[in-house]
Amino acid sequence: MMLIAVLISSAVFVSMCTNSSVNLHDKMYNAVTRATMAFFNSNSSGTILNRFSKDIGDIDDVLSSVLLDCIKMSMLLLGIIFVVGLANIYLMIPTFFIGLIFYYIRRIYLPTARRVKRLEGVTRSPVFSHMNESLQGLITIRAYKAEDMLFREFDKHQDLHSSAWYSFISTNQAFGLWLDTVCYFYICIVIFSFLIIGNDINGGLVGLAITQSIQLASMVQWTIKQSAILENQMTSVERILEYTNSPQEVTLQLHTTKEPPNEWPVSGKIVFKNFNLRYNPNTPYILKNLNIQIEPMEKVGIVGRTGAGKSSFIGALFRLALNEGSIFIDDIEINEIDLHILRSKISIIPQEPILFSGTIRKNIDPFDEFSDHDLWKALSEVQLKATVESLPGSLNTKMSANGSNFSVGQKQLVCLARAILQNNKILVLDEATANVDPQTDTLIQNTLRNKFRHCTVLTVAHRLNTIMESDKVIVLDAGRIVEFDHPYNLLNNENGFLYTMVEHTGSSTAELLHSVAAKNFKNMNIKKNFTPNDLTKKLI
Structure with missing residues (x-):
């Protein structure tokens, strides 16, 4: 019965993620193909390719797996907190405050990470544009022996993108360090609380609570990081939705009172x-x-x-x-x-x-x-x-x-x-x-x-x-x-x-x-x- 439930839930989740990704892609494609010329004047081919390749790829490869991790880990965390509270109900008080600290750290981290992630996306577009334009003009580049100049330009674009990507990785590492520190502080509270209580509690529950608390350290960090990544990856969804809301040409199927005859125009005046x-x-x-x-x-x-x-x-x-x-x-x-x-x-x-x-x-x-x-x-x-x-x-x-x-x-x-x-x-x-x-x-x-x-x-x-x-x-x-x-x-x-x-x-x-x-x-x-x-x- 459990196996059937797991299979059904997995199938529903995969179907939901696949349909969501396909719908986003189709909506963006329809919006771009019907966009006004002003849209293409302000968006380079590299920027458009970036949305269709990297952003759609992030939704397909990263967003769905991160969402699944967040759901599973949240359920496991609730179970661990219940076990710790069962061993010592007073531990729910520091658990609550630790949760507030986690929320506060996440709240500080997310706006910064989101801006850095958006910056990484912006600096990635020139790399795509430069590569696309270089491939299209390869004959001209070789004819004028401009390879070295193009290499230098590409390196500038790539270095700028690498610096933004490095900043994104650095913010993730700093976020993880602070989460680890808070988790280890929580483990110390759990251990010392049992030392204070003494022999008034069952030894098996003490061991279970401590092992679960240690497991909680890595699990909380992973869950909070995944939830942060989930929100960061929503930047890709945001960028795609931005394109779906781009200005559109007049509908191709305009119902008008003046329908031209099939042979129109006859003269070409x-x-x-x-x-x-x-x-x-x-x-x-x-x-x-x-x-x-x-x-x-x-x-x-x-x-x-x-x-x-x-x-x-x-x-x-x-x-x-x-x-x-x-x-x-x-x-x-x-x-x-x-x-x-x-x-x-x-x-x-x-x-x-x-x-x-x-x-x-x-x-x-x-x-x-x-x-x-x-x-x-x-x-x-x-x-x-x-x-x-x-x-x-x-x-x-x-x-x-x-x-x-x-x-x-x-x-x-x-x-x-x-x-x-x-x-x-x-x-x-x-x-x-x-x-x-x-x-x-x-x-x-x-x-x-x-x-x-x-x-x-x-x-x-x-x-x-x-x-x-x-x-x-x-x-x-x-x-x-x-x-x-x-x-x-x-x-x-x-x-x-x-x-x-x-x-x-x-x-x-x-x-x-x-x-x-x-x-x-x-x-x-x-x-x-x-x-x-x-x-x-x-x-x-």
Whole structure:
């Protein structure tokens, strides 16, 4: 019967601890994946990894066993105190006062230990961040022979963490020393109390009380230390709960009165009206009073100096920050649309191509929405069909970490194939050809002209030559739109922002950019003035 009770209690305890840990992990994961961009700006990858690895590990490995120890030892302590009181009831008086002393010592120790433990967690995050960033940039580090510099930086982070960890161990040892001192003092009281009583008590009870008191010395220390460790480890729970309460994006399943049609957007018209953007309610505006209309199928370049707000302009379309004012896509306000639907209707090809762990199929079609024929057609259009066919698993080939089995250019082409499959009316390019070879650059540019000629294309430009063939250019400065027109018209204004930026590229490059803009402007006017009657006359 006892065995069955032990098995049942153990199973219940294990189930309770496992479910608690899983629930905490899932809640934190859901909170992080739905967190605002401001959360990721203020929390490094190392800090986030620290919560998911060390803190969750402490809950799994340490917290559950310490909690079990506290429960068992508390029951044993009550039994020992009962035996000592049975031998000499007057010993309950010093036992009570000793208990108060233990409580007082624990009360002094815990705030200090908690702060030191929290400090240890804070100093651990830079170690994770440095290691993670070093692994990601290993090629660059070796290319510039910066290993020694990285070693020194890592040693600084590790030394700082080691000092915090040493402080935590030292406080534990000091705590244990004081507990031992009080326990030995209690044993002396028990022994001398029986000497004072003399022969009025049974010798067996005296021996039992003394042996139990000696056992009590180590047991009390262990119990108090475990209870302190339990409370310290609750710091990990506190840190996880902090993430679960992080600011969240608007719910992905927003029930609105204006449900866009399935084919929305049809044309790709974008209108900014009295629009402002900032990442936190207490921070200054990044984008200020934007009023602009981008016509359907227009190819628009976005330029500006560092910090002008180019990336924030794109982020506004995806509602990555606090939007104030209105953005209309095909006459529908994006704040009234389900966030998942909105983001699924805008394609983006980033400067750094993102490939997910999994198969090539999952990278091109993450939600299994298209047939194999469509996948192969998209790969063929970006000239990756032969490459994928040559792989052992074809479309089911597993991608290496960060897509390392593909070159940078090939990874960018995979992202382009993904955008072709989505066939959205709005495409965002964040200097997609900045890190690829000239051949891949030409392929991407030709594909963009042919496959997305009926789409509205927004190109964030870090190189001015990539936007000189655009229909219009948005020039941002300090979060404001200072110029918006065809690049040829903007370059005719010698006091303009774009003209100044072009001139700073050097005389030869500036001359080439002026020539490209003029040629594109001429071709655009020819297309505008060209009518079907002109074609008939030519044929005649």
